[in-house]
Amino acid sequence: xxxxxxxxxDYTLQIVALGSAVLGAVSGxxxxxxxxxxxxxxxxxxxxxxxxxxxxxxxxxxxxxxEMLLLGALISGLIGTFMIIIIDQYTRIKFDxxxxxxxxxxxxxxLVLLTYIQKLPNSNQAGLEHFIFGQASTxxxxxxxxxxxxxxxxxxxxxxxxxxxxLFSFDPQFGKSIGFSNVKINVIxxxxxxxxxxxxxxxxxxxxxxxxxxxxxxxARQWTDKLSMMVILAALFGIFSGVLGTLISSLVDNxxxxxxxxxxxxxxxxxxxxxxSNRGIFWRHIKHGKNKRNINDxxxxxxxxxxxxxxxxxxxxxKTEVINLTNxxxxxxxxxxxxxxxxxxxxxxxxDYFDTWSITDKGIKKAxxxxxxxxxxxx
Amino acid sequence: xxxxxxxxxxAVIVSAACxxxxxxxxxxxxxxxxxxxSHTILLGIxxxxxxxxxxxxxxxxxGAALVGLLTVYLTEALRRTRLMAExxxxxxxxxxxxxxxxxxITKYAGNIHLDVDSVLxxxxxxxxxxxxxxxxxxxxxxxxxxxxTILFIDLLYVxxxxxxLKLVTFDAALAAVLGFSPIAIHYxxxxxxxxxAVGAFEAVGSILVIAFMIGPPVSxxxxxxxxxxxxxxxxxxxxxxSIIGYRxxxxxxxxxxxxIATVIxxxxxxxxxxxxxxxxxxxxxxxxxxxxxxxxxxxLLHLCNHENTDREExxxxxxxxxxxxxxxxxFLEKILYKALNLNYITLNNEYLKLTPKGREYAIRxxxxxxxxx
Amino acid sequence: xxKHVIEVEDMTVAYxxxxxxxxxxxxxxxxxxxxxxxxxxxGKSTLIKAMLNLVKPISGKVLFNGLSYxxxxxxxxxxxxxxxxxxxxxxxxxDVVLMGTYGKIGWIKRPGKKEKEKSLxxxxxxxxxxxxxxxxxxxxxxxxxxxFLARALVQDADIYFMDEPFQxxxxxxxxxxxxxxxxxxxxxxxxxxxxHDLQTVKEYFDxxxxxxxxxxxxxxxxxxxxxxxxxxxxxxxxRVLKGEV
Numbered sequence: 001x002x003x004x005x006x007x008x009x010d011y012t013l014q015i016v017a018l019g020s021a022v023l024g025a026v027s028g029x030x031x032x033x034x035x036x037x038x039x040x041x042x043x044x045x046x047x048x049x050x051x052x053x054x055x056x057x058x059x060x061x062x063x064x065x066x067e068m069l070l071l072g073a074l075i076s077g078l079i080g081t082f083m084i085i086i087i088d089q090y091t092r093i094k095f096d097x098x099x100x101x102x103x104x105x106x107x108x109x110x111l112v113l114l115t116y117i118q119k120l121p122n123s124n125q126a127g128l129e130h131f132i133f134g135q136a137s138t139x140x141x142x143x144x145x146x147x148x149x150x151x152x153x154x155x156x157x158x159x160x161x162x163x164x165x166x167l168f169s170f171d172p173q174f175g176k177s178i179g180f181s182n183v184k185i186n187v188i189x190x191x192x193x194x195x196x197x198x199x200x201x202x203x204x205x206x207x208x209x210x211x212x213x214x215x216x217x218x219x220a221r222q223w224t225d226k227l228s229m230m231v232i233l234a235a236l237f238g239i240f241s242g243v244l245g246t247l248i249s250s251l252v253d254n255x256x257x258x259x260x261x262x263x264x265x266x267x268x269x270x271x272x273x274x275x276x277s278n279r280g281i282f283w284r285h286i287k288h289g290k291n292k293r294n295i296n297d298x299x300x301x302x303x304x305x306x307x308x309x310x311x312x313x314x315x316x317x318x319k320t321e322v323i324n325l326t327n328x329x330x331x332x333x334x335x336x337x338x339x340x341x342x343x344x345x346x347x348x349x350x351x352d353y354f355d356t357w358s359i360t361d362k363g364i365k366k367a368x369x370x371x372x373x374x375x376x377x378x379x
Numbered sequence: 380x381x382x383x384x385x386x387x388x389x390a391v392i393v394s395a396a397c398x399x400x401x402x403x404x405x406x407x408x409x410x411x412x413x414x415x416x417s418h419t420i421l422l423g424i425x426x427x428x429x430x431x432x433x434x435x436x437x438x439x440x441x442g443a444a445l446v447g448l449l450t451v452y453l454t455e456a457l458r459r460t461r462l463m464a465e466x467x468x469x470x471x472x473x474x475x476x477x478x479x480x481x482x483x484i485t486k487y488a489g490n491i492h493l494d495v496d497s498v499l500x501x502x503x504x505x506x507x508x509x510x511x512x513x514x515x516x517x518x519x520x521x522x523x524x525x526x527x528t529i530l531f532i533d534l535l536y537v538x539x540x541x542x543x544l545k546l547v548t549f550d551a552a553l554a555a556v557l558g559f560s561p562i563a564i565h566y567x568x569x570x571x572x573x574x575x576a577v578g579a580f581e582a583v584g585s586i587l588v589i590a591f592m593i594g595p596p597v598s599x600x601x602x603x604x605x606x607x608x609x610x611x612x613x614x615x616x617x618x619x620x621s622i623i624g625y626r627x628x629x630x631x632x633x634x635x636x637x638x639i640a641t642v643i644x645x646x647x648x649x650x651x652x653x654x655x656x657x658x659x660x661x662x663x664x665x666x667x668x669x670x671x672x673x674x675x676x677x678x679l680l681h682l683c684n685h686e687n688t689d690r691e692e693x694x695x696x697x698x699x700x701x702x703x704x705x706x707x708x709x710f711l712e713k714i715l716y717k718a719l720n721l722n723y724i725t726l727n728n729e730y731l732k733l734t735p736k737g738r739e740y741a742i743r744x745x746x747x748x749x750x751x752x
Numbered sequence: 753x754x755k756h757v758i759e760v761e762d763m764t765v766a767y768x769x770x771x772x773x774x775x776x777x778x779x780x781x782x783x784x785x786x787x788x789x790x791x792x793x794x795g796k797s798t799l800i801k802a803m804l805n806l807v808k809p810i811s812g813k814v815l816f817n818g819l820s821y822x823x824x825x826x827x828x829x830x831x832x833x834x835x836x837x838x839x840x841x842x843x844x845x846x847d848v849v850l851m852g853t854y855g856k857i858g859w860i861k862r863p864g865k866k867e868k869e870k871s872l873x874x875x876x877x878x879x880x881x882x883x884x885x886x887x888x889x890x891x892x893x894x895x896x897x898x899x900f901l902a903r904a905l906v907q908d909a910d911i912y913f914m915d916e917p918f919q920x921x922x923x924x925x926x927x928x929x930x931x932x933x934x935x936x937x938x939x940x941x942x943x944x945x946x947x948h949d950l951q952t953v954k955e956y957f958d959x960x961x962x963x964x965x966x967x968x969x970x971x972x973x974x975x976x977x978x979x980x981x982x983x984x985x986x987x988x989x990x991r992v993l994k995g996e997v
Contacts, residue, residue: 035463040470041411048586087651090662092840092889093405096466097597100410101647104590108640111587115634207418207586211474218463218471256485259478266475273462281460295766295810299775371966406841539860546851550837556804556830557855557907604887606842 010250017246019144019203020261022151024238026196027209028216029158032227032234033189035217036169041099042084044210046190047197048103049080051110051132051206059117066143070198077194080106085186107206134205134258147199154192158231161188166227204258212238215265222276241265298370300339301348301359305367308359317356385520387625390639392523393579394617396530397591399537400572402606402613405596406548409569410589411466412451415473416569417576417588419450422480424577429483440577447573448566450476522582529578533571537610540564545606583636591617594643601647601654620646674714677704679723679741682733695731757782757911757942758803763812765795765802772798774966776812780944785937786959786970787947791986794964796946797833800913804830816911826855829909831900833916839889839896846884848899849875852906867906874902879928894925901929912936912943919948930956953977 034040053076054069061068080102087098158165167175168185176182193213200209220233245261274282303323308314320336340357343349348363359367404413420443427442450472457468511521537544543564547554551561576588583591599613624639631638652659681704685694694703701711715731718724723737733741756779763776772795780786788796801807803814805821816824829852846868853867863871875881878898883891891899897917904912918926933956936943947953953960953973960977961970962985969976969984 035467038464038466040464040466044411044414044470090659091601091651091657093597093600094408094410096408096410097405097593100414100589100593101597101644103414104587105594105640105644105647107586108590108637108644111637112628112631112633112641115637116631119632208474208478210470211478214467214470215474218467222462254486256481259481259485262474262478263482266471266478269471273457273460279462281462291766292810295764295771299762299764299811302775406838542854542857542862543859545843545847546854549841549843549848550832550851552801552806552832552836553830553851553903555806556825556828558825559854559859600842604842605844606847609842 013246013250015141015144016139016203016250016257017243019139019147020242020246020257021239022144022147022242023196023200023203023212024216024240024242024261024265025235026151026154026199026238027212028220028234028236028238029155029231030189030193030196031213031215031217031238032220032231033165033169033217034193034213035221036227037189040214040217041096041210042081042190043193043197043213045084045099045103046077046081046194047201047206047209048110049106050074050077050194050197050201051107052076052113054201055110055113055117059113066146066202070146070201073198073201074191074194076106077197078191081190081194132206134201134203134208139203143202150195150199154195157188157192161185165189169227204261208258208262211262211265215262215269216241219265219269219272222272222279237265237268241268296335297339297342300336301343301363301367302370304340304343304349304357304359305364308364314364315358315360317352317358320355320357323357380519382520383629385523386635387622389520389522389526389582390621390625390635391618392526392530393582394591394595394621394639395614396526396533396575397579397588398595398613398617399533399610400568400575401592401594401596402599402610403537403544403548403568404572404592405600407565407568410593411469412454412569413572413576413592414589415454415469416447416450416573417580417585417592418473419476419480420444420447420573420577420580421585422446422476422483423573424580425480425483429487440574443577444570444573446476447576448570451566451569522578526578526582529575533575536567536571540567544568583639587636587640590640590643594640594647595620598643598647598650601650601657616646617643671714671717674706674710675718675723676741676744678711678714678718679733679737680745682724682731683738683741686733686738692730697726697729697731700731755782756780757817758944759815759818760803761813761815763799763802763809763814765798765807765809771810771965773802773809776963776967778961778967778970780942780959782942783937783940784959785933785943785945785957786961787945787953787957788961788963789947789950789953789985790963790968794985796963797915799963800830800915800944800946804828804913827910829904829907829912831904831912831914831917834893834897834900834919839891841888843888844885845875845880845888845891845899846871848888849902849906852903855907870906870908871902874905875899877905877932878902892922894921897921898925898928901932905932910941912941914943914945916946916948918952950982 031040031043034043050073053072053074055072056076057068057072058064084095084098084102087093087102088095164175164180164185167180168182168189172182175185196213197209200212204212216234216237217230219237220230223233224230241261241264245264246257248264249255249257249260272280274280277283300323304318307318307323308316320340323336323340340349340351343363344351344357348360348366350358350360352358401413404410423443423446424439426446427436427439430442431438453472454465454468457463457472458465463471509521510517511519511524543554543559546557546559547561547564554561554564572592576585576592579588579591595617596609596613598616599609603609603612620642621639624642625635627633627642628635628638650658655661678700681700682695685691688694694700697715701708704711706714715724718737719726721736722734723740725732725734758778758780760776760778763773764771765773776799788799790796798807802809802812803821805814814821816828821828849871850863850867852874853863853870857863857867872881872884875884878901880895880898880902883895888896888899897919901917904914917929921929933943933945937958945957947957954977957973959971960973962968962976962981964985969981
């Protein structure tokens with residue numbers, strides 16, 4: 001409650017939180033496509049590749065004008081993207097190597113330029129390194145307006161090319177075959193992704209920006225199978241982690257905003273992975289355990305059935321060791337007895353003495369139908 | 380030894396150690412995993428620092444190596460859930476662990492002498508300040524010995540397990556069937572990558588470690604088709620790049636590691652464009668040559684097909700033939716010029732006529748195409 | 753009674769929900785050339801992977817000559833699907849074939865002259881002697897498959913498992929491969945092949961296993977490879993007649 005009060009009162013905090021929210025929304029939307037296109041790490045490379053652009057523009061103009069610096073970042077980010085695509089297409093070098101090479105050599109160039117600037121006389125370079133780690137608390141109202149403007153443009157572009165983006169995230173070959181240009185879509189998507197990264201540079205920085213482009217999409221994917229739903233959810237997760245991260249970092253001393261946002265969204269991802277309806281690991285584990293038990297139950301029943309068939313009298317009782325599954329022989333009979341008791345409970349088998357068992361009519365019928373269904377049928 | 384010389388030697392050792400391992404990393408499609416490790420080891424360093432309260436303890440290296448392996452393990456565990464692709468799992472694990480490290484450092488910044496900037500960006504210039512003193516005598520920069528030991532271990536590992544690394548990288552299933560555990564090889568390699576990254580981070584920073592690990596091997600991969608040569612070449616490229624990078628950084632007075640990374644990038648660019656067999660120039664050239672060869676063959680075949688038919692006059696007219704072939708006029712002129720030069724056709728009052736040589740060539744092309752299908 | 757080199761008992765494999773293999777029991781005698789056939793998704797590759805311990809079954813066990821896989825590893829050869837490796841890997845034909853000898857050499861030691869000669873022999877046998885030093889990405893699909901076969905030959909195993917060796921190869925390679933397989937059988941080796949082309953089963957193999965999650969039938973081709981059994985395996989004869997499913 002206190003944090004809400006704080007959010008309502010503190011003007012600077014509102015500005016920063018608004019900025020983080022916009023960033024979260026935009027990166028959630030674009031990240032969904034990146035995740036589906038299996039290009040999650042492209043964002044990582046592009047955000048590093050933006051650094052030399054920033055430094056270069058400052059070197060030429062000598063002033064820290066946000067728009068100009070961001071323009072520089074945009075251009076060098078696009079050059080980086082272009083390089084990655086060309087390397088991937090024209091050589092046998094794998095996509096991930098192309099990413100690693102591009103991000104590190106661009107970043108190296110950026111550092112070279114930054115150190116060069118630092119040594120120039122009378123240069124007012126302080127704050128440029130904020131682009132590396134981000135410094136949300138230094139966001140100005142004007143910066144946030146720029147972020148909102150860029151964010152709106154990105155969302156409009158996505159809405160406009162929705163059909164094409166959907167097609168290309170799913171099946172680029174097919175898209176090409178029905179006459180959409182792969183290259184054009186790539187350029188559009190890369191450009192708006194670069195713009196989104198640039199929005200994030202000031203608040204979370206080059207390194208952590210990549211997380212925001214991956215995590216919301218991955219988390220959203222766990223809850224839905226529909227693209228439109230996924231994009232909306234990803235945006236919501238992005239906004240939530242952006243605002244919550246900002247609040248936490250303003251409430252606790254010495255808490256860097258960017259990393260806190262990343263930790264929040266990561267926790268959302270882990271939660272989704274475990275507990276998301278249907279897909280979640282937790283549910284799947286339960287289901288899998290049930291399944292394995294079920295398969296073993298069926299197998300015990302079928303062993304019993306086959307033993308019965310080999311005997312003159314189908315209802316002849318058999319000893320536990322005989323019914324035991326091959327792979328369990330060294331583990332003893334406890335497991336089989338458990339399974340057999342379950343079968344008795346269901347009326348598929350009967351316990352004759354302490355350790356002999358026989359099949360019932362119901363059991364024979366069931367065993368036949370399981371065999372016909374290749375174990376797909378449950379007990 | 381002068382500090383300058385020490386810096387160069389350390390840079391050379393770092394690049395050699397990184398590029399030897401890097402060859403296997405890029406072949407195993409682990410380039411971005413390396414990027415992740417080089418960041419997350421920071422968490423290991425921070426935690427080990429909290430325990431030992433010293434920045435020089437060997438525990439730091441062990442802690443970092445453990446976190447490196449943890450990164451690999453977590454990434455694979457996430458991927459195994461099959462709820463996301465491999466690259467997404469890297470993109471989640473690494474910023475998460477890295478963010479925790481940054482939060483810890485910032486939170487306890489007061490009592491920690493660990494500067495985020497220096498970890499991420501590194502600065503070779505300061506490395507010679509940290510001396511190794513044995514029995515009261517200064518025997519050189521500490522980094523020199525640490526990295527030297529790491530390089531020795533890396534080389535020993537690659538030489539001893541060359542055969543196993545090759546097999547597991549090329550065909551993991553066969554390796555498992557033959558009794559070489561792919562998991563053992565994988566984790567030992569990634570463990571060494573973590574240790575090497577820790578050793579190097581102080582000198583070059585965690586972001587640029589990946590330039591040293593990926594750049595030279597990728598350039599070598601453009602040039603050679605043999606794994607052994609790739610290892611040697613990649614080490615050589617790494618060493619030469621670091622020497623040139625260092626010289627340039629002195630001339631322009633800029634960050635040494637950044638300068639080396641830039642040189643690594645430029646080296647790749649040059650190789651990418653000019654490499655024999657696989658370079659851009661060769662590829663573009665051979666594409667163009669093939670296009671012309673193919674066009675020539677189709678022109679000659681076209682003439683051949685209509686030879687001695689009643690449509691021969693229409694089909695072989697110099698001014699209309701480009702329409703039949705659906706070419707631009709300019710392209711036709713180019714091919715015509717070549718064909719005339721090679722004496723495949725003769726020009727007879729605006730009509731093209733095959734020479735015996737041209738006819739033979741057309742038929743040979745036709746047979747070749749038939750064969751390749 | 754004939755002694756069995758491979759005995760599979762009660763093998764069940766499940767990846768997620770439905771079993772991929774259900775309660776497989778199979779005994780394979782020494783010296784047969786056996787095809788495993790069945791529709792897509794029938795678990796053919798999974799069956800050989802489970803036998804080779806590359807996939808963990810829910811239940812069941814496999815014995816080779818009455819012993820576990822671990823004890824018999826050195827007598828078992830494996831040819832994975834051609835698509836399972838990266839053919840851009842910087843290595844030559846000879847190098848790939850040499851990998852077949854690694855199992856016998858063990859950790860750390862290097863292949864020597866003896867291994868090299870053996871590999872060259874195998875390369876000659878598959879008709880690839882002109883390409884010994886060729887980089888593997890410059891080979892055609894059929895040539896790549898022959899390299900894999902040569903690699904299996906130098907393993908000098910008693911039991912061979914091959915995952916779709918005829919997938920996407922030219923007619924010449926197909927002949928070369930089948931000749932070698934038949935020669936292996938003559939030398940008393942046991943060869944298990946995941947196979948796709950029903951038309952050639954009778955011509956190439958003497959044993960066959962029909963698989964569709966469960967084992968429909970297995971045994972001598974003449975006895976087992978009947979229209980009735982194929983109908984059960986593939987669901988309808990109509991698709992079978994088209995040759996491939």
